[in-house]
Amino acid sequence: MVAPATPRPTPSRILPRASHYSHFQPAAVGLASDRAAATVSSRRRRNFVFVVNPSGANGRTGKQWKQLLPHLRTRFADQCDICECLTSAPFDAIDITREAIKDGADAVIAVGGDGTLHEVVNGLFCKGSPVHALDRGPDHSTALGLIPLGTGSDFARTFGWTNDPHEAMDRIVRGVKSKLDIGMMEGPDGNRHYFVNVADIHLSAKAGYFSSMYKRFGNLCYVFGALRAFWGHSNQDLRIKVNGGEWRTIPKVTALCIGNAKYFGGGMKITPTADPFGGDLEVVILQDFKWYDFLLKLHRLYGGTHLSVTGVSSIRVQSIEVAEKEVRADIFVQSDGEHFGFLPTKFSVLPGAVDFFC
Numbered sequence: 001m002v003a004p005a006t007p008r009p010t011p012s013r014i015l016p017r018a019s020h021y022s023h024f025q026p027a028a029v030g031l032a033s034d035r036a037a038a039t040v041s042s043r044r045r046r047n048f049v050f051v052v053n054p055s056g057a058n059g060r061t062g063k064q065w066k067q068l069l070p071h072l073r074t075r076f077a078d079q080c081d082i083c084e085c086l087t088s089a090p091f092d093a094i095d096i097t098r099e100a101i102k103d104g105a106d107a108v109i110a111v112g113g114d115g116t117l118h119e120v121v122n123g124l125f126c127k128g129s130p131v132h133a134l135d136r137g138p139d140h141s142t143a144l145g146l147i148p149l150g151t152g153s154d155f156a157r158t159f160g161w162t163n164d165p166h167e168a169m170d171r172i173v174r175g176v177k178s179k180l181d182i183g184m185m186e187g188p189d190g191n192r193h194y195f196v197n198v199a200d201i202h203l204s205a206k207a208g209y210f211s212s213m214y215k216r217f218g219n220l221c222y223v224f225g226a227l228r229a230f231w232g233h234s235n236q237d238l239r240i241k242v243n244g245g246e247w248r249t250i251p252k253v254t255a256l257c258i259g260n261a262k263y264f265g266g267g268m269k270i271t272p273t274a275d276p277f278g279g280d281l282e283v284v285i286l287q288d289f290k291w292y293d294f295l296l297k298l299h300r301l302y303g304g305t306h307l308s309v310t311g312v313s314s315i316r317v318q319s320i321e322v323a324e325k326e327v328r329a330d331i332f333v334q335s336d337g338e339h340f341g342f343l344p345t346k347f348s349v350l351p352g353a354v355d356f357f358c
Ligand SMILES: Nc1ncnc2c1ncn2[C@@H]1O[C@H](COP(=O)(O)OP(=O)(O)OP(=O)(O)O)[C@@H](O)[C@H]1O
Pocket: 053, 054, 055, 056, 057, 058, 087, 088, 089, 090, 091, 092, 111, 112, 113, 114, 115, 116, 117, 119, 149, 150, 151, 152, 153, 154, 215, 337, 338
C-alpha cells in the first residue's frame, strides 16, 4: 500500500488580528441600544461578553444564537450588561477576549464549539501571562463561561452537558463558579499556548487535522478524518520526560493524549479519569495499535473502559515533555481539536487558573 504524501499544515499559532470587540457599547455590536447609556455610566453593573462563532456546527451556532438572544436579554436584564461579539474569522475570539478583559469584563462566555472555547481560553492570556483589566484593581478577575453549540462539544461532555443553550444560560444566571485548571503547552519556539480539554499527539492529532476538513458532515467528520489519518500511519518511538524527571523511551506509540477533561473526537472518553478541577493532567498512551485494534476496541475507547486494554497505559502528571526518538518533525500535535504543530512539545497544568461557570 503506497500512502499519499501528507500535506504539511502550517502551525495554527495565535496571530494578532483586528478585533470586532468595542468597549461595552452594546449598540455598536448589535445589542439593545437603550441599555448603552447605562453601560457607560454605571460600572457597578457587571459586564458579560458573549463571544459567538456564527459559523460553528456548519452555521447552526449562528442560527441558534439568534433565537437565544431575546431570552438572554430577558434573563440577564436585572443582572448585568451584555455585549454580543460575533467572530468573523478564525482567531478573532482571542483578540475579542483579550480586549474585553482589559476593558473590565466580569465574564467572557464562549458560544460555539471546542474550537471557539479554545480561542477564548487563549485570549485569557497574552505573552505567557494572564490578561488583566486595566482599571478594575488587583482583585478583579474575569470568569469564563460556555454555551456549547459546536459539532463535537467534547469539553461539555465531561460535565454531562449537552448542546442545550437554555440549560447553559441557566448555569450562567445561577452564577456558581469553580476554579478550572488550564493546560499549557510550549513548542520549540518557546511561545506559550493553552488548552482546556485534551491535547494529543500522533495518529489522533492527524485524524483531528483531517476531520476539520469534513465538518460539513457533522459528527461523521471524525470517521472520515480517522480513515484518512490511518492511510500511511506508522507507530513511532517517542521520548517523554514526566514532571521534570529523566527522559525515557516509549516504543511504538500510536497516540499520546493529555487530558485536562475526558472526551475528544466527538465523544470518545479518551482520558477517562481526567478531572478539570483536580490540579493535574491525565496522560493516556496507546502503543502498538493496528488498524484492526481500533475496530475491535473502539467501543472501549468510547466508553472510557480502555485503560485495562493491552497496549494502553495511563499516568497523572503535572508536566510532560514529548519528543521524537528520531527527529523527523512530522509528528502531529493538536490541542482541543485544533492543529497546534509538531513535536517536540512540553505540556503542563496551571491549577485553578480560571473561574468557570459550572
Ligand atoms: N466567523 C468565522 N468564520 C469561519 N471560521 C470561524 C469563524 N469564527 C471562528 N471560526 C473557526 O471555526 C472553527 C470551529 O469552530 P467551533 O469549534 O466553534 O465549531 P465546531 O468545529 O463545529 O465545534 P467542535 O469544535 O465542538 O467540533 C474554529 O477553529 C474557529 O477558529
